[in-house]
Amino acid sequence: xxxxxxxxxxxxxxxxxxxxxxxxxxxxxxxxxxxxxxxxxxxxxxxxxxxxxxxxxxxxxxxxxxxxxxxxxxxxxxxxxxxxxxxxxxxxxxxxxxxxxxxxxxxxxxxxxxxxxxxxxxxxxxxxxxxxxxxxxxxxxxxxxxxxxxxxxxxxxxxxxxxxxxxxxxxxxx
Amino acid sequence: xxxxxxxxxxxxxxxxxxxxxxxxxxxxxxxxxxxxxxxxxxxxxxxxxxxxxxxxxxxxxxxxxxxxxxxxxxxxxxxxxxxxxxxxxxxxxxxxxxxxxxxxxxxxxxxxxxxxxxxxxxxxxxxxxxxxxxxxxxxxxxxxxxxxxxxxxxxxxxxxxxxxxxxxxxxxxxxxxxxxxxxxxxxxxxxxxxxxxxxxxxxxxxxxxxxxxxxxxxxxxxxxxxxxxxxxxxx
Ligand SMILES: [Fe+2]
Numbered sequence: 001x002x003x004x005x006x007x008x009x010x011x012x013x014x015x016x017x018x019x020x021x022x023x024x025x026x027x028x029x030x031x032x033x034x035x036x037x038x039x040x041x042x043x044x045x046x047x048x049x050x051x052x053x054x055x056x057x058x059x060x061x062x063x064x065x066x067x068x069x070x071x072x073x074x075x076x077x078x079x080x081x082x083x084x085x086x087x088x089x090x091x092x093x094x095x096x097x098x099x100x101x102x103x104x105x106x107x108x109x110x111x112x113x114x115x116x117x118x119x120x121x122x123x124x125x126x127x128x129x130x131x132x133x134x135x136x137x138x139x140x141x142x143x144x145x146x147x148x149x150x151x152x153x154x155x156x157x158x159x160x161x162x163x164x165x166x167x168x169x170x171x172x173x174x
Numbered sequence: 175x176x177x178x179x180x181x182x183x184x185x186x187x188x189x190x191x192x193x194x195x196x197x198x199x200x201x202x203x204x205x206x207x208x209x210x211x212x213x214x215x216x217x218x219x220x221x222x223x224x225x226x227x228x229x230x231x232x233x234x235x236x237x238x239x240x241x242x243x244x245x246x247x248x249x250x251x252x253x254x255x256x257x258x259x260x261x262x263x264x265x266x267x268x269x270x271x272x273x274x275x276x277x278x279x280x281x282x283x284x285x286x287x288x289x290x291x292x293x294x295x296x297x298x299x300x301x302x303x304x305x306x307x308x309x310x311x312x313x314x315x316x317x318x319x320x321x322x323x324x325x326x327x328x329x330x331x332x333x334x335x336x337x338x339x340x341x342x343x344x345x346x347x348x349x350x351x352x353x354x355x356x357x358x359x360x361x362x363x364x365x366x367x368x369x370x371x372x373x374x375x376x377x378x379x380x381x382x383x384x385x386x387x388x389x390x391x392x393x394x395x396x397x398x399x400x401x402x403x404x405x406x407x408x409x
Contacts, residue, residue: 001257001259001260001261001397002184002186002187002259002370002371002374002397003183003184003187003188003259003397003398003399004187004346004348004374004375004395004396004397004398005187005188005189005348005367005368005371005372005374005375006183006188006189006346006347006348007189007334007347007348007349007363007364007366007367007375008196008347008349008363009334009336009347010334010349011282011284011285012272012280012282012284012285012334013272013334013336014282015272015280015281015282015296015297015298016270016271016272016297016298016299016300016334016336017270017272017336019298022283024281024296024298025239025296026238026296026298027229029223029268029270029300030221052201052202053200053201053202053205054201056201058202060284064345066216066219066220066221066342067216068215068216068219069215069216073219073221073222075220075221081284098214098215098216099214099215101214104216105216106216106217106342108342108345110347111202112198112202113196113198113199113200113201113202113203114191114199114202114203115188115189115190115191115193115196115199115363115366115367116183116188116189116190116191117345117347118191118204119211119342135212136211136212139209140209163201163202163203163204164201164202164203164204164205165205168204168205168206170206170209171204171206171208171209172208172209172210172211173182173183173208173209173210173211174180174182174211174213174217174342174343
């Protein structure tokens, strides 16, 4: 049987997919608080913006992250339409290495203007040793590898997504 | 243990990133080729939805936002099954939907189309497929609405669907259209799908699903990416 074709998420997803974040009267299935910071002293934040080909932050993207290692299975979802500068922010714990791979989160990106979603990954700047030997990171052209690595600032990691152009983020065909 | 590899997107039916008639794709489509990724644990797993407490009327948009009466418009019931490419049902798939009201207006704050909101209609719902992969929504047939893509651009009637199957390779966001809609031939979002895929996005009117004196019935099935092997069986 043929796969059902994808269509864009469009500009109006928020009241169904991220309703509480956007203050609609409908319970959210998922949000960006993947672990409770009050109960987890090792909570990290991962924040960033999504840029279009003209370098403008995209105000109507939806980012999903999936963290699956031997300790945790955590899912997060955040729209870029409510925070200052059209940021997304996730609260989670740092993923751990699986089978010697560098730790990462899987990312799924949706937006108006994308008829089909994109996949990328978030790796971590402070995992120098594992990043150096990681099979996936090493399969990426060396001058684009940094687009997959979040930069660290205390307990916060910055990860920007650039949809198009010279500095384009690496997207995966999975 | 056999290695399960999920199939790729079938590019014969999925739209490309860049589709210039749909103007917003021009600055948002990746310009470099995608990197092929060997699937590992995070691709072969996904969130489990069984523990989410669905609200009583989450799959009934005619009842889940009542304030002072009934929503206006034509009541419909949409039935369907979620399957993989081998036709096997996919249970426990989270399905989330959103749509315009009967007048073609979304409740989203960004939608400024000059058509009335309906105080008794939110336009959002969700459900989880049963053990046979089946789902059902009651709703109101959404109206067509104008958009700014080009002169006199109108979106055909549609319901937005988001599906999350067993893992992240199964993720699908799409739109369900209605049979015979004259706007389909002019819609660059629908036409962004290659010709082979277009009919797969059009629901079928079904008299056997139609509920007498209550709601017109439509059927819309989903096929998500399958895999190369039957799941590993413990020995
Ligand atoms: Fe729409």
